[in-house]
Amino acid sequence: MNGYAGKFLWVNLTEASLREEIPSEGLLRDFIGGYGVGARMLYDRMPPGVDPLGPENILGVLTGPLTGTTAPTATRWTVVGKSPLTGGWGDANGSGYFGVALKKAGYDGLFFTGISECPVYLYLDNGTAELRDASALWGKDTYATEDWIKADLGEDVEGACIGPAGERLSRIAGIIHSKGRAAARSGLGAVMGSKRLKLIAARGELDFSVANKEAEKAARKKYMKEINDGVGASDFYRQTGTPGILTWTIHMGDVPVKNWAGNVTEFPDPDPLEFSELLKFRKKREACYRCGIACWGISSLSYDGTSIEAHQPEFQTSGAFGCLTMNNDYPSLIRANDLCNRYGLDTISAGACVAFAIECYQNGLISREDTGGIELDWGDHQAVNAFLMKIALREDFGDVVADGVKCAAEYLGSAAEPFAVHVGGQELPVHDPRFEPGLGLIYKMDATPGRHTQASQFTVPPGFETDRPAYGDQREQQAGRGHYLKEASVLTHTMNASGVCLFGYASTHVTFIPDYLSAVRGEEFMVEDMMVAGERIANIRQAFNVREGINPVIQQLPGRAYGSPPLEVGPTKGVRVEIDQMTQEYLLDMQWTPDAAIPTREKLEQLGLKDVADDLWGQEDDCE
Ligand code: SF4
Structure with missing residues (x-):
């Protein structure tokens, strides 16, 4: 159990009962932690076909064996469950301080089932757990909830909570922590809301064992030095964080414009979105738990008569609320980010939903009556933020779009379908497949579709030998590109x-995680082991979706994001994503069937997943 707290907690919200479980060493060894362990647990404990917002859905919250160790940036925790946005596997990733607090409170994973009669929160304190009444918190935004935690539970307590959007079961709701960090994708904030679980609060000073402290110390020294020496993308993350690439990527054609239908030549001057402009509003630089990179910051400004002190917007947020809606006004983007965080919305999906609504309005599919009097126009940031509030509170047409663009297009009819840019129900991030075609494959084939981070944006860390083209390079050569996805994703x-x-x-170099896992867990773990474990995780996530009847091979894709038809002007003009070819290349490498992406029996058995093979393919005939 080195590297782990050694305990799961099951919380039955219908019965208000708690039960501890000791995870098996095999489970932790094979699936590591986080969504790896989460996927295996939910595959085993939840039948297919459950209502994502019903009592049978299991909401899991998990850390990993490196969370809270001395490993640089080891702050991450994961939320898992059946996604109400896609109807399939859902996970989302958080950072900040909450994950470390959860682990030091004595738990590697929490699993919530059922639905509470009244709003509750879970309080964890150094190995103890208690469900408490949260009626007084219900209706509060996430900032007010976090203020309450610090004032009432203690400064040393960390929390992860939902805002009014999650309470209202918006399918684009996320889970917020540190007043602006978010585990936002997959709509799992709505699952938390459906269970009437407002908050998870954790306090802890419990230690977990590390097998080889000397090796851990040496790894810390080695990999912090790499970060400080500028290995890989470290200078970029340390110097600017994600907003630093915004204008460059706009110029390169990596950021979609005007709800994916426009091109960069139509976008207003991108210069006001330079990082130096964002810095003018920065109050302080910030970091997650003991992180030496410190990639984010707090902005402070007045916008539209409102004083704001809030997390600065990340690249994705500014791209979604900026480029998709044709807006280059940074203060308004800081406000949009602030509103999403306060009300508990995924900024990627929320920006896409606003852009969708603008296009519907401009084409006469909705009117001023539908928007509650707001005139939606490209570049009108005040209208954007006003309509964002309609989504957060489910008012007027905001009530419809609060369930995502797929649901909204179904509501409006076929004329709205081209405006709804999503894969499998999830709105796309603002990295454009027409710039890096490999992203189109990730968006289509990951078990949580429409995610740019699930294959490290189609890159691999330094030191992993490969002849892959750099991100966005040689995109005219798409043949063979699908063969790079397996290694990046696993x-x-x-x-x-x-x-x-x-x-x-x-x-850092690719040996960072294997070296640290070896030191912490006390078993040798090589890059090759990292590949096998990742492949096992990919297969269990995919098996979950197969059981739900999801077939990504025949997934309908948004033509405008895949170059069908291609753009006629701009840096990505003429690019059509050869998605079918790349899909087959990836399926061949994964040993998943070419027509339905079902993991083959041979592959599953090779990964030690015979029981899953029997589920998907039926029991083998013992007589043969
Ligand atoms: S501060 Fe930035 S780099 Fe460090 S853990 Fe948080 S998100 Fe990651």
Whole structure:
């Protein structure tokens, strides 16, 4: 159990009962932690076909074996469950301080079932757990909830909570912590809301054992030096964080414009979105728990008569609320980010939903009457933020879009379908497949579709030998590109399951996680083991979706994001993503069936998943 707290907690919210479980060493060894362990647990404990917002859905919250160790950026925790947005496997990744507090409170994983009669919160304190009444917190935004935690439970307590959007079961709701860090994708904030679970609060000083402290110390020295020496993307993350690439990527055509239908030449001047402009509003630089990169910050400004002190927007948030809606006004983007965090919305999906609504309004599919009097126009940031509030509170047409663009397009009819840019129900991040076609494959084939981080944005860390083209390079050569997805995705799965931040992983050599896992767990773990564990995680996530009847091979894709038809102007003009070819290349490497992406029996058995093979393919005939 080195590296682990050694305990799971099951919380039956219908019965208000708690039960501890000791995880098996095999489970932790094979699936590492985080969504790896979460996927195996939910595959085993939840039948297919459950209502994502019903009592049978299991909401899991897990850390990894490196979470809270001395490993640089080891701050991560994961939420898992059946996604109400996609109807399939859902996970989302958080950082900040909560994951470390959860583990030091004595738990590697929490699993919530049932639905509470009244709002509750779970309080964890150094190995003890208690469900408490949260009626007084219900209706509060996430900042007020976090203020209450610090004032009433103590400064040393960390929390992860939902806001009014999650309470209202918005399918684009996330789980917020540290007043602006978020585990936001997959709509799992709605699952938490459906269970009437407002908050998880954790306090802890419990230690977990590390097998080889000398090796851990040596790894800390080695990999912090790499980060400080500028290995991989470390200079970028240390100097600017994600907003630092915004204008460059806009110019390169990596950021979609005007709800994916426009091109960069139509976008207003991107210069006001330079990082130096964001810095003008920065109050302080910030970091997650003991992180030496410190990639984020707090902005302070007045916008539209409102004083704001809030987490600065990340690249994705500014791209979604900026480029998709044709807005280059940074103060308004800081406000949009602030509103999403306060009300508990995924900024990627929320920005996409606002852009969708603008396009519907501009094409006469909705009117001023539907928007509650707001005139939605491209570039009108005040209208954008006003409509964002409609989504957060489920008012007027905001009530419809609060369940995502897929649901909204179904509500409006076929004329709205081209405006709804999603894969499998989840809105796309603002990295454009027409710039890096490999992303189109990730968006289509990951078990949580429409995610850019699930294959480290189609890159691998330094030191992993490969002849892959750099991100966005040689995109005219798409043949063969699908063969690079397996390695990027399985490495990313192990990284996520370990509890390490993607930015630390991209700022060190590929040996970082294996070296640390070896030191902490006390068993030799090599890069090759990282590949196998990641592949096992990929297969159990995919098996979950197969059981739910999801077939990504025949998934309908948004034409405008895949270059069908291609853009006629701009840096990505003429690019059409050869998605079918890349899909087959990836399926061949994964040993998943070419027509339905079902993991083959041979592959599952090779990974030690015979029981899953029997589920998907039926019991083998013993007589043969
Ligand atoms: S790199 Fe940034 S997001 Fe990652 S752990 Fe450090 S501060 Fe947090």
